[in-house]
Amino acid sequence: MEVTAPTVLALPGSPNRFAMRKQHAHLSDEALVALVARGDEAALAELYDRMGRIAYGLALRVLRDERYAEDAVQEAFLAVWRTAAAFRAERAKASTWILTLVHRRAVDLVRREERRRAEPLADEQSSAGETALATDEAAWLRFERERVQAALGQLPDVQREAIELAYYGGFSQSELAERLGVPLGTIKSRMFAGLARLRELLDDSAQEGSWRPEFTS
Amino acid sequence: METGIHELTAGYALDALDPEERYAYEAHLPGCERCQRELASFWETTEALAIAASGPSPSSELRERILTDVRAEPQVVVPFEPRRRRVVPVLAAAAAVAAVVALGIGLWASHLSGQLDDTRAALERERAAAEILADPDARTVSLQAGEGQLVVNPQGRAVLVLHGLDPAPSGKTYEMWIIEGETPVRAGLFPGRDGADVVGVDGTVDTGNVVAVTVEEAGGVDVPTTTPIVASEPV
Numbered sequence: 001m002e003v004t005a006p007t008v009l010a011l012p013g014s015p016n017r018f019a020m021r022k023q024h025a026h027l028s029d030e031a032l033v034a035l036v037a038r039g040d041e042a043a044l045a046e047l048y049d050r051m052g053r054i055a056y057g058l059a060l061r062v063l064r065d066e067r068y069a070e071d072a073v074q075e076a077f078l079a080v081w082r083t084a085a086a087f088r089a090e091r092a093k094a095s096t097w098i099l100t101l102v103h104r105r106a107v108d109l110v111r112r113e114e115r116r117r118a119e120p121l122a123d124e125q126s127s128a129g130e131t132a133l134a135t136d137e138a139a140w141l142r143f144e145r146e147r148v149q150a151a152l153g154q155l156p157d158v159q160r161e162a163i164e165l166a167y168y169g170g171f172s173q174s175e176l177a178e179r180l181g182v183p184l185g186t187i188k189s190r191m192f193a194g195l196a197r198l199r200e201l202l203d204d205s206a207q208e209g210s211w212r213p214e215f216t217s
Numbered sequence: 218m219e220t221g222i223h224e225l226t227a228g229y230a231l232d233a234l235d236p237e238e239r240y241a242y243e244a245h246l247p248g249c250e251r252c253q254r255e256l257a258s259f260w261e262t263t264e265a266l267a268i269a270a271s272g273p274s275p276s277s278e279l280r281e282r283i284l285t286d287v288r289a290e291p292q293v294v295v296p297f298e299p300r301r302r303r304v305v306p307v308l309a310a311a312a313a314v315a316a317v318v319a320l321g322i323g324l325w326a327s328h329l330s331g332q333l334d335d336t337r338a339a340l341e342r343e344r345a346a347a348e349i350l351a352d353p354d355a356r357t358v359s360l361q362a363g364e365g366q367l368v369v370n371p372q373g374r375a376v377l378v379l380h381g382l383d384p385a386p387s388g389k390t391y392e393m394w395i396i397e398g399e400t401p402v403r404a405g406l407f408p409g410r411d412g413a414d415v416v417g418v419d420g421t422v423d424t425g426n427v428v429a430v431t432v433e434e435a436g437g438v439d440v441p442t443t444t445p446i447v448a449s450e451p452v
Contacts, residue, residue, distance in 0.1 A: 038368075074282055099263075173235060191227045191233065
């Protein structure tokens, strides 16, 4: 066998932080969480770059205050940093887990601060910020929003109301029962039936064709 | 008809349970596979609701605030230093690495497929690697050459996390080796990316083994022909 001259690649120097972040761009969210669990700060930064905007949009919808919304996102990402080792990829996607943490934090804050209570349902979506996004990403967000709104629109009104007030308004089941003047058991049933139906509708529309660009920005 | 605590799954996924019921549900959940499955699928639905809420972007300071927070408490991260340092085998690691190049050990037929880079297989491998990385019982072994770390779980499955490797030159590939004593065993190929590589090591890494990487002809070889550019400390 012909002996090949050893090909020795230069060993890399210590990469700077910016380079580190870029280096993680091709990893899955789940792999990033695994790296976060091992103390990789650049992996957390990459997760924020992927999820931060959606996380903030969610927190703002619930909290209706920029400062509180940023606090909720900040605390949620700190929770990601602290508890990443407990994350199990076989249980849920990393994005689901992170958004669940953000939502829970936002709901805790809104209840504590008594901040909502205005009408939480008004959909004040602004597309202004989307001009700053890559075209693909903005288009995907718009597509997803329309898909979810179409699915919500197909729910019976009482089910949609229960889900929207709970998820976007931060109302608990007993608060909803009081607010709407119906028994607690009714609220529970509406919520379960509504969410199960929404799941079906979203599954159906996903099969009609969804797409998601790769976010590497 | 869904009744009782199972029905609370929807309220839980929406973060709408009152505190007492939330606690009761969380106590119930670990023992109920049905609820776990249901919750996982409802969480996908609430994720869609979350994405649909998207609005304006957060301030650019938020990112820096988060990273500042994180830097302030690096010690909170789950420790992954070895719980016990095993006695390093007689054969010094450096010698093991040198041996890789030197020897003409018996070859054996490789049953490894050289073409694993179809996307699905790559994703599958990355998922398996992520599981090992997330295993709290896995331990981290530092590298004596190269930048990154080797993570090995108690079953001997291992992942190499490498920073700063360039993509393999045209016509070449990176090949991993598990070196046992003086015998290098093929442990898989990877192309290298412009950035970080997280690569599952094929085979089982036992105590005292060294994991190394060489640059080889595309398709890989049975015996390393170049000096390792990456080598772990003995596991």
